Amino acid sequence: MQKLVQGVRRFQDSVFQDYQVIFERLRSGQRPQTLFITCSDSRVVPGLLTQTNPGDLFVLRSAGNVVPHYEADGKSSDRAAEATIEYAVEELQVRDVIICGHSHCGAMGAILHPNQAARLPAMQRHLATVSVHYRLAELDRDGVNDPASRLHAIVEENVLVQMANLATHPSVIQARAKAQLNVHGWIYHFESGRVDSYCKTRSKFVPLSTWQAQTSSKQQQAA
Numbered sequence: 120m121q122k123l124v125q126g127v128r129r130f131q132d133s134v135f136q137d138y139q140v141i142f143e144r145l146r147s148g149q150r151p152q153t154l155f156i157t158c159s160d161s162r163v164v165p166g167l168l169t170q171t172n173p174g175d176l177f178v179l180r181s182a183g184n185v186v187p188h189y190e191a192d193g194k195s196s197d198r199a200a201e202a203t204i205e206y207a208v209e210e211l212q213v214r215d216v217i218i219c220g221h222s223h224c225g226a227m228g229a230i231l232h233p234n235q236a237a238r239l240p241a242m243q244r245h246l247a248t249v250s251v252h253y254r255l256a257e258l259d260r261d262g263v264n265d266p267a268s269r270l271h272a273i274v275e276e277n278v279l280v281q282m283a284n285l286a287t288h289p290s291v292i293q294a295r296a297k298a299q300l301n302v303h304g305w306i307y308h309f310e311s312g313r314v315d316s317y318c319k320t321r322s323k324f325v326p327l328s329t330w331q332a333q334t335s336s337k338q339q340q341a342a
């Protein structure tokens with residue numbers, strides 16, 4: 120705790136002044152362009168990764184960056200997440216949603232090795248909503264036994280599953296129908312800084328730098 124208290128003092132004494140103008144401007148309200156959904160893992164730091172300022176990212180976090188499937192009867196497994204998504208898309212009118220999984224994800228590891236969550240009943244219930252079992256069956260069928268490869272495959276699959284879950288939310292459906300919202304799937308490799316982005320055309324994750332090049336190339340062609 121002492122480290123945090125010292126950190127707050129250092130922030131107030133020598134860091135806050137660098138952001139004072141931004142925070143004063145934000146007093147009148149926030150207008151983030153992006154909803155960033157990621158894991159609660161301490162190694163994932165959205166603002167640092169994206170080099171954004173306060174006010175730029177609306178953030179939703181949970182173990183395993185899980186997005187609940189929308190339940191119209193109000194019996195959602197995660198009402199807080201439903202409300203956060205609705206507020207970001209409907210009220211703040213964010214332009215992009217990024218669902219960001221990450222390397223060495225403990226939650227995804229617990230799906231591969233359920234005994235790791237044996238003493239965590241709430242975590243077991245939470246992870247039971249993650250539908251990656253058919254991908255696990257594929258890995259078994261293909262003889263993929265290497266633990267790192269299996270974890271990487273599940274981390275990727277989980278992002279796709281959560282993108283599909285996000286697409287069930289009414290606010291998301293409406294915003295996408297009006298072409299006002301784009302949904303992106305990312306994998307952050309925190310040990311190297313690499314970020315992969317899901318490419319729908321190629322049905323696989325590609326380095327984000329490649330994705331940007333493709334986008335700017337398309338824009339150049341359209342111009």
Ligand SMILES: [Zn+2]
Pocket residue numbers: 158159160182183184221223224225226227
């Ligand atoms: Zn994680």
